[in-house]
Amino acid sequence: xxxxxxxxxxxxxxxxxxxxxxxxxxxxxxxxxxxxxxxxxxxxxxxxxxxxxxxxxxxxxxxxxxxxxxxxxxxxxxxxxxxxxxxxxxxxxxxxxxxxxxxxxxxxxxxxxxxxxxxxxxxxxxxxxxxxxxxxxxxxxxxxxxxxxxxxxxxxxxxxxxxxxxxxxxxxxxxxxxxxxxxxxxxx
Numbered sequence: 001x002x003x004x005x006x007x008x009x010x011x012x013x014x015x016x017x018x019x020x021x022x023x024x025x026x027x028x029x030x031x032x033x034x035x036x037x038x039x040x041x042x043x044x045x046x047x048x049x050x051x052x053x054x055x056x057x058x059x060x061x062x063x064x065x066x067x068x069x070x071x072x073x074x075x076x077x078x079x080x081x082x083x084x085x086x087x088x089x090x091x092x093x094x095x096x097x098x099x100x101x102x103x104x105x106x107x108x109x110x111x112x113x114x115x116x117x118x119x120x121x122x123x124x125x126x127x128x129x130x131x132x133x134x135x136x137x138x139x140x141x142x143x144x145x146x147x148x149x150x151x152x153x154x155x156x157x158x159x160x161x162x163x164x165x166x167x168x169x170x171x172x173x174x175x176x177x178x179x180x181x182x183x184x185x186x187x188x
Contacts, residue, residue, distance in 0.1 A: 025093050025094065025165040025166060025167055025168060026165065026166055026168050027163050027164070027165055028045060028163060028164050028165070028166060029162075029163045030044045030045060030047060030162040030163065030164075031044070031073075032044070032060050032071070032073035032074065032075055032160065032162075033060075033072065033073040035060045036060050036061055036062065036073050037059075037060065037061060038059070038060050039054075039055060039056040039057075039058065039059045039060075040054050040055070040056065040057055040058040040059075040075075040084075041054050041055065042060065046088060046089030046090065047086055047087065047088050047089070047164070048086070048087045049075065049084065049085075049086055050084075050085050050086075050087070051077075051082050051083055051084055051085060052082075052083055052085075053080075053082045053083070057077060057080070057082045057084075058075050058076060058077050058078070058082065058084060058157075059075070059076055059078055060073060060074070060075050061073065061074065061076065062074075063160070066100075066131070066132070066133065067098075067100045067128075067131060067133065067135055067158065067160070068128050068129055068131050068135065069098055069100075069128055069135045069137070070098050070099075070100060070135065070158065070160040070161065071098070071160040071161040073160065074100075074158050074159065074160040075158065075159050075160070076156070076157075076158045077102075077156045077157050077158070078156070079102055079156050080156055081153070081154065081155065081156055082156070082157065083150060083151070083152050084150070084151040084152075084157055084159070085148065085149070085150050085151075086148060086149050086151070087147065087148040088146075088147050088148060088164065088166075090147075090166055091145040091146065091147055091166065091167060092145065092146055092147070092164045092165060092166050093142065093143070093144070093145055093146075093165045093166065093167055094139075094140060094141050094142065094143070094164060094165035095113065095138075095139075095140045095149060095162070095163075095164050095165075096137070096138060096139040096140070096141075096162070096163050096164075097137075097138050097159045097160065097161055097162040097163070098135065098136070098137050098138075098159070098160050098161045099111060099123065099125065099135065099136055099137075099138060099157065099158060099159045099160070100125060100131075100133040100134065100135045100136075100158040101125045101133060101134055101135075101136075101153055101155040101156065101157065101158070102133060102155045102156030102157070102158070103133070103134060103155045104132050104133070105127060105132060105134075106125070106127070106133075106134045106155070107126050107127050107134060108124060108125075108126065108134075109124070109125045109134050109153070109154075109155055110122045110123065110124050110125070110153065110154075111123050111125070111136075111138070111151060111152065111153035111155075111157060112151070112152050112153070113138060113140055113149050113150070113151050114149065114150050114152075115140075115143055115144075115146035115148070115149050116146055116147055116148040116149070117143070117144055117145070117146050119140070119143035119144065119146065121138075121140050121143075123136050123137070123138035124136055133158070145167065
């Protein structure tokens, strides 16, 4: 490879890294079973779950067959109306989870998720089969980067199957490779 093409390749790698979109993201799944039996505040994979009503406002535990659309382990406010806060150790760009609300046989019940940057979105829960509690899925995609969320509802909250997306440092690695390429060409 000629010196000119090596320099061009290194500059191109740096340019791609600088202009890389935030879509380079890796999903992070939170396994609530790893903290089953614990109450808030609690941490999983760098996320801290808490509530103004702590200690013990929410508890991680088995689904117990109560919620058809929720995973085996849930985080529940135990039948009380509580606010859930989740703080992340690194910036996030998305949040998804399944949820149920403690309104017997309700339909159209909502919960609100607000990021620390002011983005707010509402999720709706509806009756599922013969379940006593309305259930729903929540997906906050591309709200920009955020480091915490607050989840509120007029009803007790149960969440499960949570995943987030965090920006990948891939663009930094690409930028570094471009710089190393430039230094290697210069050294020759």
